[in-house]
Amino acid sequence: MLKYILKRVVAMAITLFIIISLSFFAIRLIPGDIAGENAAPEIKAAMEARYHLDKPLGEQYAIFIKNFLSFDFGESMTLYPRRPVFTIIKDKIPLTLMLNVFSLCLTVPVGLICGIAAALKKNTIIDHTISAMVVFNVSVPAFVFASLLQYVFAYRLGWFPFLLNLDATFSFSKFVSMILPILALSFGGIATITRYMRAELFEALNSEYMLLSKAKGLSKVQSTLRHALRNSFIPLCNVIIPMFMGLLGGSMVVENIFGIPGIGSLTAASIQTSDYYLTIAVLFFYSIIGLTSMLLVDLSYGIVDPRIRIGGGKVRE
Amino acid sequence: MEKILEVKDLHIHFNAFAGHVKAIRGVNFHLNKGETLAIVGESGSGKSVTTKAVTRILPENAVIDNGEIIYKGQDLLKMSEKEFTNIRGSEISLIFQDPLSALDPVMKIGKQIMETLILKQKMPKKDAEKRALELMKAVGIPNAEKRFHEYPFQFSGGMRQRIVIAIALACNPELLICDEPTTALDVTIQSQILELIKKIQKENNLSVIFITHDLGVVANMADRVYVMYAGKIVEEGTVEDIFYDPRHPYTWSLLASMPNLDTRGSDKLMVIPGTPPNMLYPPKGDAFAARNRYAMKIDFEREPPMFKVSDTHYAATWLLHPDAPKVEMPEHLKQRIKQQLEEAGRYNG
């Protein structure tokens, strides 16, 4: 097990290296000018010198990698000049995290309940309604949904403020201003969980062990709770764990629409302002989250599924 | 004798893509208390569907068109699902065919055996554990204490099947239905399981329905035999009636073609010519006529009723009609059945 984890971590490190290298070069292709279009030539030159932009690309890359390996991720150039990118990201995380935790508290239970209801009542009006909602959720992009929420509930009805209340202290009005962003954030996740839960539970309900547990004399509720749900939760790890990791990530679109100064809007802003090192750092941050959650998913399988925990292999009957 | 189960005029069809599959077309049989019935018949004749109807675990596309299933004086088909859950598994137990993936893959074996004991019989956990271990030993699981804590994927196919048998026996049922329970097991384990069922039968006055393709098992276990063909019972009688004096041409061919423990898998078997009828469009007349060398004109037009041969022996064939020409079982079939019986008899001890 330890060996396996070690192997995975090494693979992760290599992947990360490739990602930051690629983003280092790719980012230069995005048009834009760090000093701004009308800046005086002296300023431009000074900035370029400071960030080594006057050197050949190869040399820049070497410096960048060297710094990166010593955990010096560089400084922001345009967005928050001279602030280390590490601190910037660190400061942005709490807000994003808070919103996402709230959203997950909504997403997981609602998604599970909808999925279970749809599977148990397959091909009834309940199932059709839920499935229609899922299709709607999957096909409508998040920015449309977020704007729609804002338009209807903030603009037309005026029930909620347009933007997030950025008070330092937690108040009722702050909570109210969080409701729309939370809904917008939960939207996709609910659909994903519902879809998975419905499919997995439906399969479990039709399996032979359900037939046996019926033949044993367990009631439908008993066999569903004891066998079908247990079995269908295992593959669900695949979906839910990355969501927990995604807590840190935030959503570019939703954060922008509701004026939330979190990681998501930072990503967008850093790309727009050609803040090279900041962009790379943010991408790096996202990659770590993504890869770690993949690792956690695989490890969690080993913990929840006895076929892998004890059997050591992927046994699927 | 007291009838524990009586199935009357059962008709079942399946809604399939191509139409209605008329799987059961008027099945009648009864089972006396403490008795063992064997139901034999070709693949697809409706044996499993009948047992699933009795335990009410038919798939959703099955429709019971008609019939009664009287268990201890009550019609099981009229009972609510809730009432029936108290009977299923506790009084009527079913070992269904192909139980290889029937165990919950993520629950420990022991827990799966104890489940009914704890949930249905309200047994304390300690006692349930003891009983589960006894059952595991009884069905021949070596190292039961250790195996108790293992998962199904750690068991071989035959062992899983034995666990399923243990589960069926857990609640001391009064009626045990075995749908080819031992087909996947090797000969030693098979006879061990059969002995176990016999032993339990003696102790608890258990009634058993045995579905098998194995002549030896019929000879060894059964009191009476029902022969099924194309969703109907075509002949019934005691084991002696069926083995020494079979009347239905289908029974003749079936007996000649049935394997027993010794011939299983060997090439000594005979094959019944033709294929069973398409149950989407069951033929008019006797369903076996098209495959029957002795078929007469009437066979293609009218279904034969059950003719009485003796008090225990009935067969649905026009050959038993007083006006029918006298047809004897062909000599080579006689030989074959005799040989099979001898082999089965040898197996008996």
Ligand SMILES: Nc1ncnc2c1ncn2[C@@H]1O[C@H](COP(=O)(O)OP(=O)(O)OP(=O)(O)O)[C@@H](O)[C@H]1O
């Ligand atoms: N779920 C189903 N949908 C449609 N038809 C079915 C279904 N289950 C069984 N049948 C049909 O019912 C008929 C009887 O099937 P059954 O399983 O009872 O046969 P069997 O006598 O048990 O055969 P075997 O000896 O192979 O187990 C077959 O023609 C089969 O095709």
Ligand code: SF4
């Ligand atoms: S009724 Fe006719 S077709 Fe059917 S078994 Fe008897 S002789 Fe053959």
Ligand SMILES: [Mg+2]
């Ligand atoms: Mg069958």
